[in-house]
Amino acid sequence: MIVKLLQVLHKINLLSPFGLYRFISSIYKEGINIMLLLNIAERTYGDKIALVDGNETLSYKQLSAQCQKLSMVLKESYNIQEGHRVAFLCKNHVSLVQSIFAVSRLGADIYLLNSEMSKSQFNQLVEEHHFNLLVYDYELNAYMEESPYSKANILSYHDTLPAINNLLHTTVAKNQKILRSSTSKIILLTSGTTGKSKEVTHKPSILNFLNPFSTLLNRLNLLTYNTAYIATPIYHGYGIAILFSFIALGKKVVINDRFNAENACRLIREHNVEVITVVPLMIHKMLQTSVEDLKSLVCIASGGAKLNPKLVEEVSRKLGDVLYNLYGTSEAGLNIIATPQDLKYSTHTIGKEIKGVQIKIVHHNKEVEDGKIGQFYIKNKWSMKNGQSPWIKTGDLGYRDSNGYYFLCGRTDDMVVSAGVNIYPIDVEQVLIHHPFIEDVAVIGISDEKYGQTLKAFIQPRANESLHKEALIDWLRPRVAKFQLPKDIVFVHQLPYTALGKIDKKRLG
Template identity: 65%
Template sequence: MIVRLIIVLYHMKLLTPVGIYSLIASIINNGINMMTLLKIAGETYSHKVALVDGDETVSFIQLQSEAEKLAIIFKDKYKLKAGQKVAFLCRNHASMVRAIFATSRLGLDIYLLNTEMSKMQFKQLVHQHNFDFLIYDFELSHFLEDSEYMKDKILSYHKDLLAINQLLHSRIDDKYKLPRCSSGQIILLTSGTTGKSKEVAHKPSLFNFLNPFLAILTKLKLFKCQTAYIATPIFHGYGIAILISCIALGKKVVISQGFHAKEACQLIRKHNVEVVSVVPLMIHKMLKTNAADLTSLTCIASGGAELNPKLVEEVFSKLGGVLYNLYGTSEAGLNMIATPQDLRYATNTIGKKIEGVQLMVMDQNNNPVEDDTVGQFCIKNRWSMQNKRKYWIETGDLGFRDKNGYYFLRGRTDDMVVSAGENVYPIEIEQVLIQHSQVEVVAVIGIDDEQFGQRLQAFVQPLNTQLTEEALLEWLRPRVARFQMPKAIVFVASMPYTPLGKLDKKQLRFH
């Protein structure tokens, strides 16, 4: 642990007497929260660019001072205090980032809400969590219509109405010092855009997150880069993890309010971006739009959804060995990283465990299974959710470890199909079908069958309209076991995706 801490402090430029003093002083004065990291970054990197969005460019010292000022205003004007709940209904922009640091400094529990939810789902969240304060984008004002929310709120940005950018022009007492605070948490809501949400709480702490931070730093070679582009939403755990890591290391972070492949390619070229955080669908779209704009990239950090082997090979072919596959969950955080070398070993691997992760592959009776046997991933680490009572976290993900220590996913526990007594994993058939030269996207689900109990059904988005079901089944037959053969293949013009870029198989069931 001491060695890993020394490595992190070295890359944060704190392994000097002045740096150590700055760290200790910041913890003493601020407590353990995200502002502590920003305070150190402000002092260390000063006028270096920290953040770029569509409207402004912000230096580290500016971001620090504005976040501190905002924290004082929040406390004075809205009487916000430790333990209260603040909800963010914001897309990626600088005002959101300022407010996240400011509310963390006050010890508030930060709830990052999915901006793609429905009005009904927002009403359910307000009723369920009873937020004390709301920060939201003007474009998302319709969420508040007919909702129960009646407490204080403020717009993230507006030219005329009261908003965070307007508050920053307020006068404050320069001598006022906020009391030390270490009680706040970051709350992720795991149910996506449907169903009753479940809270997943993580307490910001360099010491708790030392291992995943070091893994991102070293395996992704983040310390070598200067500029990162967060293409994924900050409200997703993956997005905010990359944001905090880059701020701590003094990297320039580029963000945008939504993902559009053409704009993303232009941003990467304009800012000479070296690291980009994405979901696989984003990589696919950018490669189709303009792969030439992506040549500055040295690290494509993919997470949030499964990589398919064809996409891995396409990235290697067009951009070289720059693709990394990250595996984690909202509850357990980051747990595995597959480097380009790992993906050359097996294009469908999620890599090996990072330092500090305990992982067991368990059968349905909670007994460990042998290598190459599929079971549920159960994880234990220091940085998992703070409100989880169970010692081991059951991820709901199925997979196995091979004899060389590499891990592979086989879908979710509720994806597995039992066909004529055989366990069948849809992902295995997906990974074969995607290898067909005329298949662009594929999804496989289980359907009821009178004779076998369950069978598979494949949905294929073809590159060529001349491809037929008969021809594709004939191509597939020698490549999979008999019990893995789909009962039918349905061709579709496009696939449904969730707002985070995952294939939405629930919608396919109603096709």
Template identity: 60%
Template sequence: MFNLLNILSQLNFLSPSNLGRLCLAIRQNGVNLMLLFSLTEKTGGQKTALVDSRGTLNYEELQKRSEHLASLLAERYGIVKGHKVAFFCKNHAAFVQGIFAASRLGADIYLLNCSMSQLQFDRLVQEHRFDFLIYDEEFSGLIEKSSYQHAKLVSYHETHESINRLSTSVPHRKDKLTASSSGKVVLLTGGTTGKPKQVVHRPSLFNFLNPFAALLNRLQLPTYNTAYIATPIYHGYGIAVLLSFLALGKKVIIQESFDAKNACALIRQHQVEVVTVVPLMVHKMLKHDQEALGSLVCIASGGAKLNPVLVSEVTHHLGNVLYNLYGTSEAGLNIIATPKDLYDHPDTLGKAISGSHLQVVVDGKEVEPGRIGQFCIRNKWSMKNSPNLWIQTGDMGYRDENGYYFLCGRTDDLIISAGNNIYPSEIEAALCNHPSVEDVVVIGVDDVYAGQILKAFVQLYADNKMTEEALLSWLRTRVAAYQIPREITFVEKLPYTPVGKLDRRRVQTMTRVED
């Protein structure tokens, strides 16, 4: 109850007039994402809501376009509650309007990863049998090669029927849409390899009070005016932060893809205060133009491990502005590290948020602080298609006696060499402290005698030279003898996935930089 009152107060819902407006909106439209506009239509409708590469929408325009789109999707395509509406879109206003419209109709929303392969898309079409597909034109070829046969609508087109054209059209129907509550939101996780996992979340105000309150309070979001979401909306992290910012009536900037030069220009132009990123994005922006980032007071990093070296660089150049968010698609947001936490422990994930129950487990049993095990999580806002109350994250780490959590790697990152259990993260962090090393990854290579041996792939800063012997000699004073790689391979660039995670599978195929 305290979190509910706290959130309603920060959203300015506690006045009698605003509570009345909220109740009226629920009665007329149902409980869905369109409720976010119940205040802005009166108190902030002319405020800028969304900025993308095509233009700017204020809150009144975003609401009207989403309402028109919902009516036309129902009128022309027969979309009703329970239909499966899939989105194959990058970050832009049409995608956001489509999500609001589908939610207003009570449809189940499926968010597809834009980096998926033809095989993955074919599999999803067969397994889920979508009723309607909203997509970007660049994915037309992939869709045409699939077995998808149902109705579809492109996000943008100058002459053909599209989301952008429908949202600015006036519906013919005179009767209002019946009230409808949101269906489920399904995140189809996974990158370019492997089978995507289905993660189902059922929108519920009460279920999501704790993570929303954590974002409001620990990141102090209500105090800021402008946010730039650089991470994909189709990830749980992206859509959660987008809806949080819109609920607060902020100006939100989105772009279809991330480019460090463009990102720095946007931050400078709009005097962005909050940016959501993966660590690689922060690194690239600092490297391109750190002066352009001077307006930032909250950098919310998530989606990948945050290196202590990067924490130090951000603090040195920008001050105490970096936050580390830990969550998974299945379990949602669960841990946050504030700038103070990162100052004291640069390698921490932070502390658990209220309502999140975390255990560090080995062989099915919770272990004592300091011992490495798998993170298992139970909360009210995790996925609803799992029969288990506790979700096994696949992440390995430990909790210290003060309640701080530390990530060591994935369960499949564990390297067993000559009987020693080795997690690459500690070795990678040590190597990244060398002034010539920009990036590094350590993997295990099969060995007849040791089981596995360590091999490091190292990316040096431009114009830096380093021999394998010199780097190994430097490393020997910083890690245990069993953590020393048998071989170091220098590479021009390490591979990352489209969402900024190190692609360890592709590392195996990398070759040495030519001398």
């Protein structure tokens, strides 16, 4: 592990005598929290641009100074301290990033809330978690007004009302000091926009995160890029992990409070963005908008949802070998990566595990051999720290082939049992998506009196194309097994997606 640490420090220019001094003195000053990353970055990159959003542009020196001041103001005005809980209900913007660093510096726990959640879910969360402070966007003010939350709260941005951006103009005592702290944790609340949320706790640790960080450096060649655009939500584990990685590397990071394909293409063109984090739906929309604006991209890091083979082929054809497929979960973090070369091996693969990850595939409580389908169980040092077992059940079904490549077959609750036969809807989806007239597809299981369950397909045809059930079944029949043929096919104008870019099968029926 020490060798790995030295290798990473060397790659990010911290192994020189001066670099080591910055590293060690930052730990002494800050403690082990995410402000440590920013403190080192500020000393290393100084006036280089760190963060850009729709409102402002900050250098590493400016970002660090503002985060330090904000931590003092939050301590003085809101008494935020070790053990407190601070929640964020925010889109991607500078105020969110500043507040996360400042709160971590104070040793308080950071709760990242899905800004797309319902009001009833928000009410449930504030009653369960007893937050000491809540930072929220003005557009979500109705959530606060209609909730039982009664403790301290503050807007992220506002011209006149109390807000994070206005706190930065507060005068703080010159002799105020903050003791170093290593107690802050990052808590993600999973389950998307429906259902009861589950806490997933991650403790910042230099040694624990060496392997995923080193893998991102090597497989995605992150050291060679200058500008990154985080299009995915920071409140999601994927978004915040990439943010911290880019800050540690001294990159210029572009963020925006909402994704819009036209605006995203403009940002990529104006900032000459080289690497972008996306969910597959974002890639699809940007390709439809302007391929020319995407020509500067040399790394498209896709995660958070399945990557369909047709999209893989389209990206390769229009932009070259730039697409990477990242597989991880909120609980287990990043675990598997498919490089462009891996996607040439198979457009369906999610790649190979990264160093430090153990994966076993389990069916009926027994580990299965290569080629057999089961649930992914994952163990690593950077997974959530509030679990009862070191092995995390992901809920994802899949298999590993004889060459060590992993493939997804859907979620455990997606599997359909028809007349005693296990059917994985993703297998049928991956066949249907290759039909030349199909834009998007989702397959679900439905109840059936005779077989227990059968398949139902929802088809989004390509623009200006017409499809008919009988013709589509005839096309599909020689390509799948008889038991995989959908009993029903429904044509839709647009499939429903969640805020995180996954097809929302709960809304299909």
